[in-house]
Amino acid sequence: MILPLSYNLRNLAVRRTTTLMTALGIGLTVAVLAASFALVDGLRLALEASGHPLHVLVTRKGADSELVSNFERRVFNDLKFKPGIARNAKGEPLASLEVVTAINLASIEFPEGANVTVRGVTPIGVELRDDARLVEGRWFTPGRREATVGRLIAQRYPEARPGRKLRFGRGEWEVVGVYDSPQMARNSEILVDLNQVAADFGREEVLSSALLRATDEVAHQALINELEADPRLNVRARSEKEYYAQQTSSGDLIRYLGTVVAAIMAVGSCFAAMNTMYAAVARRSREIGTLRVLGYSRAAILASFLLESLLLAALGGVLGILLVLPVNGLTTGIGSFTTFTEIAFQLRITPQTMAASLVFALLMGGAGGLLPAWQAARKEILTALREG
Amino acid sequence: MKYLPLVWKNAWRNRRRTLLTISSLAVSLCLLGVMMALYYALFIGGQPTKSQTRRVVVRHKVSLTFPMPLHYREKIAQVPGVEEVMVMQWFGGVYKDSRDQRNFFARMAAEADKLFRIYQDYRISDAEKEAFIRDPAGCVVNRVLAERHGFRVGDRILIKGDIFPFDLDLTVRGIYSSDELDDETLWFNWKYLENMLRNSPRLAAGTFLVLVRSEEEVPAVCRAIDAMFANSEAPTKSEGEFTFGMSFLSFLGNVKVILMSICFAVTFTVLLITANTMAMSVRERVREVGILRTLGFQKTAVVGLILGESALIAIAGGAIGVLLAQGLCFVIRQGPLIVQQTKTLAIEPPVLAALMVVSLLVGVLSSVAPAVSAARQNIVDALRFTD
Numbered sequence: 001m002i003l004p005l006s007y008n009l010r011n012l013a014v015r016r017t018t019t020l021m022t023a024l025g026i027g028l029t030v031a032v033l034a035a036s037f038a039l040v041d042g043l044r045l046a047l048e049a050s051g052h053p054l055h056v057l058v059t060r061k062g063a064d065s066e067l068v069s070n071f072e073r074r075v076f077n078d079l080k081f082k083p084g085i086a087r088n089a090k091g092e093p094l095a096s097l098e099v100v101t102a103i104n105l106a107s108i109e110f111p112e113g114a115n116v117t118v119r120g121v122t123p124i125g126v127e128l129r130d131d132a133r134l135v136e137g138r139w140f141t142p143g144r145r146e147a148t149v150g151r152l153i154a155q156r157y158p159e160a161r162p163g164r165k166l167r168f169g170r171g172e173w174e175v176v177g178v179y180d181s182p183q184m185a186r187n188s189e190i191l192v193d194l195n196q197v198a199a200d201f202g203r204e205e206v207l208s209s210a211l212l213r214a215t216d217e218v219a220h221q222a223l224i225n226e227l228e229a230d231p232r233l234n235v236r237a238r239s240e241k242e243y244y245a246q247q248t249s250s251g252d253l254i255r256y257l258g259t260v261v262a263a264i265m266a267v268g269s270c271f272a273a274m275n276t277m278y279a280a281v282a283r284r285s286r287e288i289g290t291l292r293v294l295g296y297s298r299a300a301i302l303a304s305f306l307l308e309s310l311l312l313a314a315l316g317g318v319l320g321i322l323l324v325l326p327v328n329g330l331t332t333g334i335g336s337f338t339t340f341t342e343i344a345f346q347l348r349i350t351p352q353t354m355a356a357s358l359v360f361a362l363l364m365g366g367a368g369g370l371l372p373a374w375q376a377a378r379k380e381i382l383t384a385l386r387e388g
Numbered sequence: 389m390k391y392l393p394l395v396w397k398n399a400w401r402n403r404r405r406t407l408l409t410i411s412s413l414a415v416s417l418c419l420l421g422v423m424m425a426l427y428y429a430l431f432i433g434g435q436p437t438k439s440q441t442r443r444v445v446v447r448h449k450v451s452l453t454f455p456m457p458l459h460y461r462e463k464i465a466q467v468p469g470v471e472e473v474m475v476m477q478w479f480g481g482v483y484k485d486s487r488d489q490r491n492f493f494a495r496m497a498a499e500a501d502k503l504f505r506i507y508q509d510y511r512i513s514d515a516e517k518e519a520f521i522r523d524p525a526g527c528v529v530n531r532v533l534a535e536r537h538g539f540r541v542g543d544r545i546l547i548k549g550d551i552f553p554f555d556l557d558l559t560v561r562g563i564y565s566s567d568e569l570d571d572e573t574l575w576f577n578w579k580y581l582e583n584m585l586r587n588s589p590r591l592a593a594g595t596f597l598v599l600v601r602s603e604e605e606v607p608a609v610c611r612a613i614d615a616m617f618a619n620s621e622a623p624t625k626s627e628g629e630f631t632f633g634m635s636f637l638s639f640l641g642n643v644k645v646i647l648m649s650i651c652f653a654v655t656f657t658v659l660l661i662t663a664n665t666m667a668m669s670v671r672e673r674v675r676e677v678g679i680l681r682t683l684g685f686q687k688t689a690v691v692g693l694i695l696g697e698s699a700l701i702a703i704a705g706g707a708i709g710v711l712l713a714q715g716l717c718f719v720i721r722q723g724p725l726i727v728q729q730t731k732t733l734a735i736e737p738p739v740l741a742a743l744m745v746v747s748l749l750v751g752v753l754s755s756v757a758p759a760v761s762a763a764r765q766n767i768v769d770a771l772r773f774t775d
Binding site for chain 1: 404405408409411412413415416418419423449450451452453454480482489548549550551553589621634635638639640641642646649650653654656657658660661663664665667668
């Protein structure tokens with residue numbers, strides 16, 4: 001015979017304050033875990049959504065990122081007519097020579113300044129970014145000192161809003177537009193004219209990278225293989241998606257911190273749950289005796305108290321998730337150890353995080369409820385009836 | 389005070405509950421302690437080490453990734469108050485396999501003869517120092533770093549270049565330690581870069597490290613240097629080495645907000661746990677309160693008894709928590725070098741005081757409601773009360 005679930009639910013409802021306080025304690029613990037996961041997931045999702053499946057990023061061999069890559073114009077001229085590279089309407093190959101550098105800008109979140117990527121591109125480079133759409137102003141004019149910035153840059157850095165002027169290189173750059181790309185990482189970049197910025201930094205011949213678009217998926221892989229194998233070029237070619245995916249390691253520290261903090265808090269919450277359940281057992285001593293007289297087995301009593309503790313924890317888990325839901329969609333930034341610049345992203349609470357949070361809460365409930373339930377089950381009928 | 393034995397006895401009436409509450413508080417307050425210690429070390433009370441106070445880092449104003457011309461060195465040396473100027477360059481590169489995080493450590497080029505004059509806290513034997521200065525392909529490594537990778541004097545270290553278009557083939561000429569902070573850095577001779585980058589525009593300074601005559605002169609020296617280059621091709625930003633280190637913090641995300649939220653969540657949890665215990669404890673003894681009142685205890689005395697009990701439990705939890713937190717800080721000090729503050733993390737007196745105040749407040753706040761309601765109860769009702 002198993003005790004009905006409503007018995008547990010009513011018991012929890014009768015001791016509302018205690019139930020709520022214990023559940024909230026568990027909920028806060030869950031919230032810390034879920035919030036750290038939301039940060040890490042937000043970063044991961046932003047980076048996973050970045051990179052075009054047909055794009056190939058070419059850097060100097062040995063360079064882990066575009067910022068540290070020295071890519072010669074001569075090499076670019078050698079590779080832009082390789083077979084497998086798509087062409088635009090005018091018949092030009094969709095190959096973009098780019099230069100990447102970083103500048104320090106004060107943001108709303110970090111007034112002392114954070115590093116931001118500045119990327120010099122040619123009109124072909126803008127064409128390759130065809131999924132980006134202008135939300136304000138226009139694209140920069142080639143040959144002029146103008147900049148078009150990503151949506152997250154305009155949002156986070158007051159100095160980089162349309163109409164303002166940025167100071168770097170050998171002078172000022174006017175911000176003329178804002179673009180928004182479904183590829184989140186792109187929204188953390190400032191795009192300017194390649195030749196202007198290369199001249200400013202004395203990098204006319206030694207640039208950073210090339211971005212190529214393959215005609216189709218088969219050509220994409222073939223192009224990577226061919227570039228990698230060409231000893232004259234001495235370049236590293238990889239898919240653009242892979243390049244962004246490797247940057248997720250920036251979130252490792254936060255994931256680690258969040259997990260450790262939540263684990264320690266869990267120990268505290270476990271003890272609290274134990275307290276509550278012990279009190280429940282002590283208070284219901286007579287009731288337990290009566291149930292046993294009615295024929296409920298020790299196992300049924302054990303299961304019932306454990307279940308009650310799990311219900312308590314589940315309530316806590318739900319409260320925790322509700323508490324943390326408002327952070328969903330908040331924008332923050334983190335440094336990428338690959339590019340040495342800031343990537344902005346939005347916190348994301350995924351269904352997996354919610355599930356993991358509930359499981360985590362149930363684990364706390366289980367660990368906290370086991371000993372009290374065991375004690376309840378072990379009570380001798382007569383002593384139990386006499387107690388209380 | 390005379391009620392102390394009574395408070396004590398009451399606290400122990402349900403031994404298991406009290407112990408569980410104290411353990412729960414101790415664990416949570418330990419966490420709060422470490423988070424507060426981190427916050428304090430990073431944003432409030434972090435202090436530069438003794439030799440650090442005289443060191444100034446000069447970098448390109450726009451970004452650390454931009455180089456500055458080498459001739460700045462001579463100009464900086466002319467600034468009054470400057471004792472020594474050293475050119476430094478971050479080499480980056482790959483040691484063995486970059487996918488393994490442990491293989492990441494700072495690899496810096498610096499003028500060998502000046503290194504130990506500027507870092508006065510470095511300890512190295514004279515023989516090793518001389519060998520390092522003489523060898524244009526020599527390097528010195530920090531003791532902690534050497535132990536981790538098993539580097540010994542005479543070993544060769546290969547670093548694949550990524551920022552720079554060549555690889556390093558270095559010989560370990562010495563192993564240094566520091567009285568103050570083991571910075572886990574590999575320093576190699578600047579001459580190596582000079583030889584590899586002859587006539588290349590890439591031969592430039594990443595940063596200049598300046599030793600100032602005295603701590604008091606640091607702000608003036610910083611201002612003088614920045615003013616000197618304000619209108620040149622590469623404007624500079626000069627700041628104390630400690631402040632410079634802090635600028636890497638934003639790299640880890642919004643640390644301030646993260647730490648604050650954790651502190652808030654933990655404090656609130658602790659409050660809930662204690663409040664719950666006290667509510668349970670008071671509910672159990674309504675009758676007892678009735679008896680106390682008939683014996684002539686005033687309402688205030690009853691409130692005091694209950695508040696005192698709660699405060700006692702909370703402070704016990706807090707005290708154990710502080711001890712645990714000290715232990716956890718010790719563990720963190722052994723961990724990897726992320727920012728220099730984690731290497732000296734400890735529960736400083738202000739953090740200790742704050743923790744004890746939080747404990748006491750939690751103890752009092754959590755029991756106000758149950759204590760007042762118990763004291764207000766009509767004596768007859770209380771005596772008749774059966775739970």
